[in-house]
Amino acid sequence: MLRRLSTMLLLGCTLSGSIAAQVAAQPGEPRFALEVERVAGADGGKVYQIKSSAKVAAMPGVVWGILTDYEHFADYLPNLHSVRVLSRNDNTVVVEQLGEARFLFFSQAIRLVVQVHERAPDRIDISLVEGDMKVYRARWELTPLAGASGTRVEYNATIEPKFSVPEAVETSVVRKDVAAMMAAMLSRLDRRE
Template sequence: MHAHESFRRDPVQANANRVVRNGEPLFEVTAIGFVHAPPEQAWKVLTDYARLPEFVPDLVSVRVLSRDGNVVRIEQKSSAGFLFMSQTIRLVLQIEESPPATIDVALVEGDMRRYDTHWDLEPVGHDGATGTRVTFSGVMEPKFFVPPLFGRAIMEANLKRTVEAVVAEIERRGVH
């Protein structure tokens, strides 16, 4: 099966694995999507930090704190919930941009013990389908309680929704 064929059936594939390192639970995450747009279009959407809350679920706000060349520092606030519990998550993140292919995100401070993520934009073209493979991967370790029984499923569902929203926005902006 070719990669773009699987994306036609399920535009975003997400995986979250709960692992324990040094006695602390953390999540290793990966999500892959395909968009019918060039990497430059995907780049414009992903680096339009102030507008991310307009289309990324649970992302409440993003504020650019500083920019020095390809290094950007942002503060983001999001809301995470499970059943009747809700948790506001504040993060200060340092982003290193390598246009138009990669974005590395590292935790500076906030409501996570660890948050190291990576976006990769890869041009693809095979059997008539051209566009960009959008890959999000990383390691996340919350400071707050995540139910062990449902944690992986919650993380995977949230990851999938987030990357689906990004993919949809890239496609939407590519039409205009």
């Protein structure tokens, strides 16, 4: 999930300041709102604040099951090569993700180890343990839609890659990778299985 945040998070246009958009990757895939803003971080560096939301047809329990099935993320998330659960203790899971960020001729391998706090039935908090990010914090939140018609899915993250590339390219990579990750994840969530 996170490997796309740099790749992705891990997911193209060049950003300056903040971009908000409604996105649909392919016809028939769910539309989602996406905002990516580059702001000053606590350590003086620049971080990306990412906000995305969408409505999917799947019910919250199904969405929860997919979002916590970490080892299958690589089956449908682009540029994610593998995911491995390193440990599980009650509602805390440590997950390793291997993937890559690509933009034109630029390619960067990404390895993240994240700690996931599952707060069933509606919130998943993710924080960086180690890897190719200076900062990585993310949250998935699920809200049932009225009339049992599906789920509102929100993804919020703050990231700062460790690797250095020109700002215009880096911003494009983050925007593109987040959009691709969200499109793939929401398409999977919208299958109602």
